[in-house]
Amino acid sequence: MKQIILTGGGTAGHVTPNIALIPKLKEAGYEINYIGSYDGIEKKLISDFHVPYFGISSGKLRRYFDIKNFTDPFKVLKGCREAIRLMNKLKPDIVFSKGGFVSVPVVYAAQRRKIPVIIHESDMTPGLANKLSLPFANKVCCNFPETIPYLPSGKAVLTGSPIRQELLLGNRLSGLKFCNFTANKPVIMVIGGSMGAVAVNNAIRDALSKLLENYQIVHLCGKGKQDSSLNHITGYIQFEYVKEELKDLFAMTDVVVSRAGANAICELLALKKPNVLIPLSAAASRGDQILNAKSFQKQGFSAVLEEESLDTMQLIDTINEVYTNKATYINAMSNSKQADSIDIIINLIKSLT
Numbered sequence: 001m002k003q004i005i006l007t008g009g010g011t012a013g014h015v016t017p018n019i020a021l022i023p024k025l026k027e028a029g030y031e032i033n034y035i036g037s038y039d040g041i042e043k044k045l046i047s048d049f050h051v052p053y054f055g056i057s058s059g060k061l062r063r064y065f066d067i068k069n070f071t072d073p074f075k076v077l078k079g080c081r082e083a084i085r086l087m088n089k090l091k092p093d094i095v096f097s098k099g100g101f102v103s104v105p106v107v108y109a110a111q112r113r114k115i116p117v118i119i120h121e122s123d124m125t126p127g128l129a130n131k132l133s134l135p136f137a138n139k140v141c142c143n144f145p146e147t148i149p150y151l152p153s154g155k156a157v158l159t160g161s162p163i164r165q166e167l168l169l170g171n172r173l174s175g176l177k178f179c180n181f182t183a184n185k186p187v188i189m190v191i192g193g194s195m196g197a198v199a200v201n202n203a204i205r206d207a208l209s210k211l212l213e214n215y216q217i218v219h220l221c222g223k224g225k226q227d228s229s230l231n232h233i234t235g236y237i238q239f240e241y242v243k244e245e246l247k248d249l250f251a252m253t254d255v256v257v258s259r260a261g262a263n264a265i266c267e268l269l270a271l272k273k274p275n276v277l278i279p280l281s282a283a284a285s286r287g288d289q290i291l292n293a294k295s296f297q298k299q300g301f302s303a304v305l306e307e308e309s310l311d312t313m314q315l316i317d318t319i320n321e322v323y324t325n326k327a328t329y330i331n332a333m334s335n336s337k338q339a340d341s342i343d344i345i346i347n348l349i350k351s352l353t
């Protein structure tokens with residue numbers, strides 16, 4: 001049996017694409033092991049899939065000053081030693097990395113043992129962890145054609161992003177039941193990325209009473225970001241993070257209000273969900289979500305609002321506009337040619353093992 005190591009973590013966006021590959025990898029006869037950090041979100045998310053999980057020490061690699069910059073390099077070195085030991089023990093035929101800081105020692109260790117490595121970049125421009133991994137990779141999958149010029153020639157493969165297929169199999173009534181919602185009022189789902197987004201949460205809560213006149217709202221607000229004072233309002237429900245229920249929540253949703261993380265928007269496109277995107281500002285990131293959102297807006301898939309100038313009336317008007325014109329958005333998304341990313345990546349893995 002062929003052995004594969006999956007790695008990636010830090011935020012769910014570095015884990016859910018790996019999860020999307022698991023069923024097809026098993027079908028193709030691969031034995032899967034996962035390497036992540038000792039206690040990151042990847043450990044919790046992978047625990048549902050009967051895949052052996054190995055934790056390594058992980059440190060954040062920063063481009064800015066932080067007191068932890070003096071201790072994190074030691075954690076990364078420890079992670080490298082642990083990853084090398086795991087390569088010797090597990091003897092994989094290939095490593096597939098979805099990025100995030102924990103993946104760098106794994107990719108490095110694989111290259112030292114001459115094990116083929118594929119990395120996947122979801123964003124338009126490579127993140128720091130993937131940039132550090134590029135020299136060690138045999139192939140680099142990307143989600144957007146715009147990314148190819150940033151990648152070493154001969155390594156880039158346009159694959160799109162693997163999307164968990166079960167998301168397409170949701171049940172509307174199960175979603176309504178889970179949220180205690182009625183079938184007679186449209187539903188808005190709010191997702192501030194896998195960790196939640198304070199700016200998005202605040203904007204929705206400021207608009208709540210007005211929005212609840214016409215909609216019901218399920219709010220995935222991120223760990224530690226629930227507002228208990230809003231717990232008993234009819235038609236409004238908050239969750240920190242949902243796993244298997246997400247498919248049913250999508251099935252019952254009419255309009256999604258979301259950050260513009262690469263995986264989140266690819267899921268919206270695959271599910272053809274009319275959406276309002278509020279990308280993470282350039283001040284807090286390298287600006288990729290803004291590029292993602294503009295690209296979706298240009299193609300007619302999304303309405304976009306800027307975080308800096310967000311106001312309550314504008315948010316309500318935009319949600320109403322998208323809801324009223326939902327058929328136009330769905331039509332535009334139906335015409336897009338989204339790649340079958342899972343098959344392309346599985347074939348790439350097979351070609352190197």
Ligand SMILES: CC(=O)N[C@H]1[C@@H](OP(=O)(O)OP(=O)(O)OC[C@H]2O[C@@H](n3ccc(=O)[nH]c3=O)[C@H](O)[C@@H]2O)O[C@H](CO)[C@@H](O)[C@@H]1O
Pocket residue numbers: 011012013014016017122123191192193194195220240241242243246259260261262263264265267280288289
């Ligand atoms: C703040 C930050 O650095 N964000 C980055 C991070 O976002 P983040 O980790 O939020 O990743 P994405 O928005 O791309 O994906 C979030 C994933 O979490 C899932 N989900 C979310 C909420 C929930 O309750 N349940 C659930 O399953 C979504 O379905 C999706 O699969 O990685 C992305 C991919 O590299 C980048 O594009 C984002 O810019």
